[in-house]
Amino acid sequence: MDRRSFLKATGSSVVLAPAVFSSQANAQDATIQFAGSVPMTGAASETGLNVKFGYDCAVKFINEKMGGVDIGGKKHRVTLNLFDDASDPARATSLIQKQVDEGVNFFLGSFGSNIVLPTCAITEAAGRIMVQAGGGSDLIFTQGRRRVFGLFPRASRQFASTAAMFKTLNPQPQTVMFIYTNDAFSKVSAEGASKELEAAGYKVLNSIALPAQVSDVTDALGTVRAANPDILVCSTHDATSILIARQMVATNTNVKMLYQTLGPQTAAYVEALGKYANGVVGASYWDENAKYKGSIFGSAKDFAEYYRANFNRPLTYHMASGAGCIVAYVEAMKKVGNVTDRNAIRDALAGLDLETFYGRIKFTSQGDGDPVLLGPMVVQRQKGDLAVVYPTEAATAPTLYPALPWQDRT
Amino acid sequence: MTMRIFLLLGTLIVIVLLPQFLAPFHIRVVQLFFFTAALALAWNVMGGLAGYWSFGHTVFIGMGAFAAAHFVAKLGLPAGPLQMIAGIVFGALFCGIVAAIIAYPILRLRGIYFAIAMLGIGQVAAELANNVGWFQGDVGLFLETALPDGVEPERFFYYVFAGLFLFTWMVSLVVMRSRFGYGLLAIREDEDTAKMLGVPTEQIKAFGFTISAVLVGMLGATYAYSLGYFTASSVFRIDFSLNMIIYCLIGGIGTLAGPVVGAALMLLLTQIILGQLLELHLLATGLVVILIVLTLPNGVMGLVGGEAFRRRFSMRAGGKAR
Amino acid sequence: MRDPHFPDRQAMLIIQTALNGLVLGGVYSLAAVGFSLIFGALGIVNLTHGIFVICGAYAAMVLFHVFGIDPFLATVPVAIAFFFIGYAYQRGLIQVAISRASLVASLLVTFGVALIMRNLLQLVFSPDVRTITPSYSFSSLTFGSLRIDIVRLIAVLVSIVFLLLMALVLSKTAFGRRIRATAQQPLAANLSGVNVPHVLGQTFGLGAAFAAASGAVLGIVQPFSPSSEDFWTLNAFIVVVLGGVGSPSGALLGGILLGLISSFTAQFIGPSYTNAVMFLVLVIMLLIRPQGLLGSAFGESR
Structure with missing residues (x-):
């Protein structure tokens, strides 16, 4: 019995697991699945929720407003599977591992370096990618990880x-x-x-x-x-x-x-x-009056308008950073032309240099945001x-x- | 007797083979179970047997972690299995020494006052680790894991924690069966009478406290290795202290199986079943805790084993002391 | 090099620090007295205490924003409401748990309720930081080079009024006598015709009322969010151990000591060491005088 079929067999005893499998099956045809944790409760939850609303906003925009995104000549919809890590690194690591097991390839980050660091160690070891806007600690980027990207420059x-x-x-x-x-x-x-x-x-x-x-x-x-x-x-x-x-x-x-x-x-x-x-x-890492624009959302102003029309939580730059993570992913996937080749997508992210509503997204060779272009x-x-x-x-x-x-x- | 040996062997085989059938996530959950169940067992030595409830046992998780990290860093030991063993042993020993030193003054306190004093000690240690530059608790410390080639980290730590859990279980078993363990129970039932009857309560309490601290320190150092990077706030956590108590209470305090059952139940609930409830998992956990108290006042073991079970595990010595 | 005003300035700094400590301590006292009463009279370590405090702050916030009621005035309706909530909570849940299991079960139950309430507060008010800002919240009084902000000064006065009120209720009224009698000897109180379960519920209600009232005061003094609840539970622990269990004067003394300790530590050692020193004093205090400075009434410590 291989691991997957065993999981399926135990799935019935482990509530809700089957639902995840069905979404994974769809991942093959024309969806891009993003997953990860955010602190919705606990000490970091205020900003954590802001980042989450940014993720939600990008997903909603791509699916509803754009009707999906064109990658390799095929429309792709985006799914988002977030859970609450309660600002607790232990909880975050075991639940991130769960998503790694379920075959998630593309992770979005939590908020707070003490959570991002242990979780990105797991995704890195499993060869998955994480793009995050919540961990600025230098250590995230200076330990030789190749698949972890941060929209913010490192703290120092x-x-x-x-x-x-x-x-x-x-x-x-x-x-x-x-x-x-x-x-x-x-x-x-x-x-x-x-x-x-x-x-x-x-x-x-x-x-x-x-x-x-x-x-x-x-x-x-x-x-x-x-x-x-x-x-x-x-x-x-x-x-x-x-x-x-x-x-x-x-x-x-x-x-x-x-x-x-x-x-x-x-x-x-x-x-x-x-x-x-x-x-x-x-x-502020982003401002709605900035003159940047890109293919998704249009200008910074357009993002702000779309966000306010659809969400109630007051807009801060963290929403834009969260949405920026998904935009970076999607732009990299467009370049690669498919949503399955992790290595190519990783390379495309590393080589990204593109104007978006968030600003010109470009990562350093160690994966954090370029301090001049993405600095505050x-x-x-x-x-x-x-x-x-x-x-x-x-x-x-x-x-x-x-x-x-x-x-x-x- | 043979029955028991078979049972033990069976358990061992299950523990060894289990990861072959589990996805990494479930391996991690079982690993977390070994860790928390061992913590609860270690707490139970003082809290369950002697009736000395510590509200601050996380101090030994933190001290074990910090002692291990600084020890291997100061000695400049190269990363590897030996370094990990050295770190964990030192972490455990360090906690044991600290516990032996504070045992006498702190164990003069009883009941809630002991509990609060331990809470205070936990907070002082956490604050110092976070604020005194030398400890580096604010910026965090690294422990490089000695992963054997080709072994995934979750499997490696699964076996490490499984081993530590079995070790803690054995220690608890030996303590419970020993004269010393009866001494702890006598203290729980009536400390003054026990003392009057010639039980060396001071020494017994100090020894029990030290054992508990050594076990928790060992687990704490290992936990730090499994995290790889930790700050003061990831190892000195009040919720660790509270969880040890809650697992024991839910499973059945003072028994050998209770803390283990309590940890298993609560982990199953919080990690697997309620983990999916986005914003509501705290609420659901709270409800479950309350329901358990109201429906199972003696803990799960009280329900499963009934009167006979409780007599066998916790009341045997208690009855003698009365 | 030498500052000619040096001694003066040092003296002023010490006076200012002491003043800050007293002001902070007054507020801490009020926040802890409810915990102290419940712990002293019922023996319950109420882990929901911080929730009561934070709920009081949210209630005052709502009253201020919706009805424009001044937060200091809001303490009265908030306290009354929480008296009944506390009473119902004790009779309906805690007492049931205690009678089914044991006194320690109350620890679990209050822990569970704290989790639930924290979650509910997050759902209703979001986890964001909130503040209550009446018009006078930015003013200060100046005496020479000493400065105190008015909000804190009023907060202290209100705290002292509330503490006096509780002291009077406990020592002068029949209701207070019943509470004290029940705390000392529930059986004897019962034999003398006291409805013990009812009084226990009332005592708990009183504790909850004071906790919530202090929350209304704290809401003006500093920002709050659902996750700040455990801070207030811990604080109450320390105040009670320092001052002694079960009496308003003990809470006042403990609170003021705590305030002085934290402000002197913050000024002369560094603000990040305040918690370390606070808890160190707590441990030392337990070791040398576990019943607290003024405590003697309830329970055995050794």
Whole structure:
């Protein structure tokens, strides 16, 4: 008895397994099956859901709006089989293994490097491909994996464009201070940023590490007031970013620029801070006003419109990144002309250099996003909207610097 | 007696041959079962037999993992089976030493206070591992697996965990049959009376605690090897601590089979049956836990074996102490 | 090199840190007192505690957004609602589990309910981070170089009022006497004509009410999401062990100690070490005085 027929035999005892087999049978004729996990519950679920909505949006668009995608002269529909990893690496690994067993070839990523890393080790070992927009840790890309691609540049390189933006400011800032969450991703990106800024001639005053769950940052802000840096960079999760900003307002702690990697992009942030969100700077890997366009979705604007017409969850760049993963896959498959040759598709992904609604998608030789092309744009909340302020060619508004003191913001 | 030997042999053969018939996913689930069942058994030595409920046993998973990773890194041992064995043995020993040191002060506490103290110790260790730069718990540590050529990782770790599970089972069995095990039960039934009757309760508790810690440390180090890359948050996890308790309670606390049955049942539910329920699996798991408490107050083993079973496994010594 | 204002500035920093700690501690106290009461009187380790707190925050959020009710005022209806919810929960589920199995079964049941509720909250409110922002949430008071944000100050005052209220209820009213009697000697209380199951349910309800009210206060002070519930359960654990089980004054003392510990650690060692130090103090405290600073009432520890 071979493995597959045994599985089928046991399938009846293992609820729901038969359903998976039927979808796999279809995978041969004109469907492309994507699978993977996202955190829909647990600590990473807020952003995890954002990424999931991006995946959903791309699938819906390809199937309903385009009526499938033309690959090798045949229309292909797209199926998506996601499960909830509950932000738990152990759960994610065993369930990813299940999908590997079921013959899934093309994986989409979870959110959070601590989940992406062990899961991509499994898909890599099984010769399957993963394209993800949720794991930025350097380790994902520096251990010689050939079939793991990330739309984001690795963590230590994500600050390059922001450092360049600081150079354009007038008057030139002199001093920078960091607050970061003490986890793998935030710490590595803060350290990368700190090195980058010191090399660029800025004085890095102090770095404050925060625990993952914070209820009060009054004391850290006391240190900020005492050091009085020109720029405060927060490499923190969105809940912490909100807390920091709120308490900065409440304790009247002013800096010339507040930069928060995650937070200002989200709707929750604006809801929490109202007018005080104006002037806060953040990173965004995509903006709907950017001038990119591609064969799927059309322009960035078109994507945003389609998304808003079909989904209720407020749009952030994570949706675009999620959809971008599927777009990258499909574009690579179009080049290859079939959806079965894993090696050819892998090579096509590695060689991809193509403008899409998300930007020009191009991976480094190690699989992470090209730091210049796919690095973050710098955005700033201005009059309630998110304006792109850097790079200059994509900018929709000039940077407001120095920012007004909190009580003068409108 | 022959019956038992046949049973044991049969179990061994099933364990050895099982992966030939399973898909990798199911191998991984069974591997997870061996791991969690062994954890529950190890917890059961103190929690079930002596009645000392630890809410923080994950501290030994984490310490075992960190000790193993730093040990092999500091010694610069080349990756390979020997390195893995060295790491796991060191992880286990390290936990044993730490447990022996903290045993005396911490075991003076009883009941919920012991439980909370262990919770606290678990949190302190986790926070230190995460925040003291030297431990590298925030950025994560690597352990290279020594995979023999041509063996898939899930099969390899299946057999490793199966071995550790059997080892833990044997240790539990020996403990339960020994004078020392009766001592633990006597402590559970009435510590003060036991002490008065000349049972060296202090030593017995400390020894039981250390055994439990060594077993969990060994499992923790192996778990770290199976992950390959881990951070403090992947090995110091409150849900590990809670699951050990819950598996024991659901299966039947203080018995040998209970923790194993509890782990099997809960894994079957959470990984296989409820794994497909997207946003609802937490809810479903919660419901199952509540239903089990309400319908099977003595755990599954209480239902299966009835009164006779419970007497044989858990009450035999308990009756003596009364 | 030498800062002429150095000693002054150092003193001010210490005063500011102490002030921050006191303010934080007041809020922690309120969040823990319900847990303390339930643990002290019923012996139940209520793993649903954090859920009550977070539910209180969501309830206040809904009342604020839909009806425009100020979150501090919302504490009252929220507390009343959760009194009944807590009562029903104890009588309908926890007591059943305890009588069918044992006291420890309550641990499992509350764990199961916490899982369910966390899941439901995620479904209803999404896992996103929420905040409640009344108009005054960005103001602060300044005394010289000392600063406190007003929200936190009010939160502390409200917490203290609630704690006083509970202390009064427990010590002065017949209802409070019944609770204390039941906690100390359920059998004797029963013989004296106390309806013990009813009182146990009421006690649980009271604990739930305070937890939810504290959630309404916390919702203004800091962002919350369904997954922050376990943080509040753990916090309550620490406060109760530090201060002692079952009394409002113990919770107040424990909360303030916890607040001071975390703010001094954050200021002088580093914010990421606050949890480590908090739990270290917890363990040391257990070893030298397991009944807590003010505790003595219920249960044996050694």
